Amino acid sequence: MVRLLVSTGEVSGDLQGSLLIRALHAEAKRRQLPLDVVALGGERMRQAGAELLADTTRLGAIGLWEALPMVLPTLTLQRQLRRWLQVNPPDGVVLIDYMGANINLGLRLKRLYPSVPISYYIAPQEWAFRLGDGGTTRLIGFSDRILAIFPQEASFYASRGAKVTWVGHPLIDTVGHLPTRQEARHNLGLSQESPVLLMLPASRPQELRYLLPPMAAGVALLQQQRPELEVLLPAGLPGFEPTLEQAMAEAGARARVVPAEDADRLKPELCAAADAALTKSGTANLELALRGVPQVTGYRVSRPTAFVARHLLRFNVPHISPINLLLQERLVPELLQDDFTAEGVAAAVDDLLTAGSPARARQLEGYGRLRKSLGEEGVTGRAAAAILDQVAGSG
Numbered sequence: 510m511v512r513l514l515v516s517t518g519e520v521s522g523d524l525q526g527s528l529l530i531r532a533l534h535a536e537a538k539r540r541q542l543p544l545d546v547v548a549l550g551g552e553r554m555r556q557a558g559a560e561l562l563a564d565t566t567r568l569g570a571i572g573l574w575e576a577l578p579m580v581l582p583t584l585t586l587q588r589q590l591r592r593w594l595q596v597n598p599p600d601g602v603v604l605i606d607y608m609g610a611n612i613n614l615g616l617r618l619k620r621l622y623p624s625v626p627i628s629y630y631i632a633p634q635e636w637a638f639r640l641g642d643g644g645t646t647r648l649i650g651f652s653d654r655i656l657a658i659f660p661q662e663a664s665f666y667a668s669r670g671a672k673v674t675w676v677g678h679p680l681i682d683t684v685g686h687l688p689t690r691q692e693a694r695h696n697l698g699l700s701q702e703s704p705v706l707l708m709l710p711a712s713r714p715q716e717l718r719y720l721l722p723p724m725a726a727g728v729a730l731l732q733q734q735r736p737e738l739e740v741l742l743p744a745g746l747p748g749f750e751p752t753l754e755q756a757m758a759e760a761g762a763r764a765r766v767v768p769a770e771d772a773d774r775l776k777p778e779l780c781a782a783a784d785a786a787l788t789k790s791g792t793a794n795l796e797l798a799l800r801g802v803p804q805v806t807g808y809r810v811s812r813p814t815a816f817v818a819r820h821l822l823r824f825n826v827p828h829i830s831p832i833n834l835l836l837q838e839r840l841v842p843e844l845l846q847d848d849f850t851a852e853g854v855a856a857a858v859d860d861l862l863t864a865g866s867p868a869r870a871r872q873l874e875g876y877g878r879l880r881k882s883l884g885e886e887g888v889t890g891r892a893a894a895a896i897l898d899q900v901a902g903s904g
Contacts, residue, residue, distance in 0.1 A: 516549040517605035518565035520712040521792045523551030526605050530557040532889035601626050601900040608633040612647055619651035626899040630656040630892055636665035637834045656892050676891040677884020684799045693781035703737040704862045707783035709793050712745035717752050719809045720789050725760035727854025740764035741779050743772035785861040790829040798832050798879055803872045805857040806830045807844035840875040
């Protein structure tokens with residue numbers, strides 16, 4: 510029996526981990542290899558066939574101030590994991606995104622079990638987000654192979670001496686066929702004529718506090734200008750629904766909140782029905798692009814975090830949307846910190862809701878160029894094969 514430890518955090522990591530775990534089980538079955546997967550992740554990974562050691566989907570935070578509530582739960586989890594590892598040494602390790610926690614875990618595992626192969630899948634985007642004059646790239650020291658999802662990521666780590674395999678972006682495997690706009694709106698009970706906005710404000714608790722208010726206020730302004738505008742608002746995590754409903758009501762905006770338990774299943778219909786999207790920066794930006802939904806993206810952190818990042822850590826990045834980073838141009842409008850206002854949201858989204866507008870046409874043309882840079886289908890299968898090759902090679 511081969512035991513793999515898969516570690517990730519947050520909602521996006523849980524999703525990508527679940528897709529990889531399914532591919533690992535399929536590849537192991539093809540090789541007639543008994544496989545046991547244990548994981549730090551979430552419910553999606555458990556449903557995909559992993560034994561869940563701890564749920565980490567709510568432990569993620571961006572920013573120094575925002576991370577403080579996560580310190581004690583994270584330390585508790587680390588102690589539990591150390592005890593587990595002493596009794597259950599893995600045959601291989603897969604780290605997925607979740608930079609701070611996974612880098613610490615990788616360094617510890619390489620000291621404890623130097624012969625156990627460690628694969629880093631969906632590595633931190635150091636090729637795009639750098640601090641000061643450089644960056645740590647500490648994962649090169651403990652990763653036996655980096656499974657890169659972006660060409661730029663592969664080049665960045667390979668040029669620094671890492672063993673890298675570019676597998677492509679896993680979203681390529683999941684987008685699939687979309688229903689038509691008419692079918693999606695019929696299934697969702699939406700008007701065929703009204704403009705529809707898809708709103709994706711939060712997959713972390715902190716984002717409800719910092720991102721939801723300007724988004725809700727912007728939507729309220731839009732609905733004053735466009736009374737017929739319908740808004741779809743899927744919850745990023747179970748339990749977010751009351752906060753979303755309250756924030757929209759307090760802003761004077763109308764929206765249909767989609768429960769988190771239904772959001773994944775309805776994602777194709779939600780995207781197909783939408784004329785545009787208002788979203789935080791992250792993986793959702795790429796998913797919307799691959800599904801052809803014009804978008805406005807934004808992000809905001811606390812003022813102390815913003816000050817430290819800008820003035821002490823010298824955090825500098827040309828774009829926050831992965832779409833803009835990959836294309837190296839400002840294709841998608843970005844609203845950051847003080848520019849993330851109700852008026853800014855309303856103006857940027859209104860432009861995209863106008864049929865035939867140059868802004869819509871330009872984004873859709875750019876999406877076509879983006880798709881060509883993300884690789885071919887079969888991403889998770891290639892990643893799973895590379896991981897099991899590492900394990901077999903170490904035996």
